[in-house]
Amino acid sequence: MIKLTVNGKKKSFGGAPFKRLIDTLREDFALTGTKEGCGEGECGACTVLLDGEPVNSCLIPVCQAEGCKVETVESLGTPEKLSKLQAGFLACGGAQCGICTPGMLMTAQAHIRTKGKCDDKSIRTALSGNLCRCTGYQDIVKSVLKAAKGR
C-alpha cells in the first residue's frame, strides 16, 4: 500500500506501483483537473507540485510519490472563491483553450509562493517548461504578475 498526501488529505493506493501519478490522480482519486499533454516531459500540462516543487506527473510512477505531499489544481480555489492566481488568469485572459491551464497554474503557484523576485523575466523562466498551444504567453505572464502583486 502506497501512502501519500493529496491536497492535504491522506490517501492510500493499493494498485500497481508503476501506475503513473497522473493516472492515479485522475482514475483512483477522481482528480481530473490534471491533464496529460505530450506524455514525454516537454509540455508541462500534467504539472503538479510534489513536496512544493513542480514536476511532470506523467513521468512519475506513483511508488516514487510515497510519503510525499502532492498538490493539484483542485487545491487552488473553488468557482465561488477563486484563488488569487485563478482570479488573475480570469481577469487577464490567461486561459484560452484550457489544456495547459492546470499545469500553468501549478507551476505559477510554486513560483509566486517563493518569497523571491516575481517579475516578467522570473515568471518566463519559471514557466519555460509549460507550453501553451494557443501561444497565449503574454496574457499568462500578465495574469501571474497580477496575482503576484496581490501577494
Place this chain on the structure above:
Amino acid sequence: MRGDAKSMTVLRPRSAAEAVKSYAKVPTAMPLAGGTDLMVGWNLGVLNGRSILDLSRVAEWKKINVVSDGIDIGSLVTHSEIQKHPVIRKRFPLLVAACGTVGAAQIQNRGTIGGNIANASPAGDTFPALAVYEATVRVLGQSGRRGVPISEIFAGVKKTTLKPGELIEAVFLPFTDTAPTRGVFRKVGTRAAQAISKTMFAGLLFNGKGGVLAEARLAFGSLAPTVRRLYAAESFLKGRKLDDKTINAAAELMTTDVSPIDDIRSTREYRLVVSRNLLIAFLKGEVK
C-alpha cells in the same frame, strides 16, 4: 500514451547495499532514478514486462558532501539541488549553469546527476562541465566500489563502461589548486528553453606567469558519440600567449578530437561552424 503498469515488476531497495544486492539478483532490471528519460520510454509502451530497480529510497545517494579536496555529489541529487548548493555555485559554476539548461524546472526537479550519466546521451547537458572539472564517477557493485574518470565512463551513444551489477553512487569534483581565470558554459539549441543541444561547450582557462596560459580545459558535447575534451588544442595552447594567430591555430585542431554527424537536430557543417566560432569567442574572452 502509457505502458501497462501491471506488467512491471518494481524492486524498491531501502539502502545502497540493498540496491546492489537486488540488482545482482535481477540483472535485467532497469535502474530508475528521476525517471525523466526512462518514463518517456515507458509511456511509449516499449518497456512493458520489464523489472525496474527504483532507487528513490536510497537516502545515502541523495547527499552532497563537501570534503577537504572537493565535493561529493550523490548520484540521486537533482539538477535543481545542484543549482541551489552554495559551494557548488561558488566552485563549480559551469556545472550550475549546465544543470539550469536541463529541460525546465519540472525536469530539473526530478532528473539526477547519476541518472544523467548512466543514460549516456551524446547530448547529456552536464557532461562538458564534468569533463573540464575532471570529475570522477564513483560506482558500487557487489565486489566493492571504484572510481572511474569522467573521460572513461562513456563507451558510446547510450552506453557506459559500468560493469554488470554496478550502480553509480556519487560524482566527485576535485577543487582546482587555483581559481580559473575564465570559465564558460554554453549550450546551443533550437530555442533557449527545453531544447536538446546541437552543440555544447565548457571551457576553463588558467593563466600562468608572464602572460601565457598555464592550462586550458576545453570540452564539447553533441559533437561525437560521447563528450570530448579537445586534447590537441589544449596541449597546443599550454604555455602560449592568447593572440589571434594562436587562437585560430587552436581552433584548427578542434577536429582532431570531435567529429559531429548530421542528425535530426542539426548538421555536421552547422555544428562545426558554430562550435568553432564558440571556441574562438571563448578564447578571445568575448563570451561570458
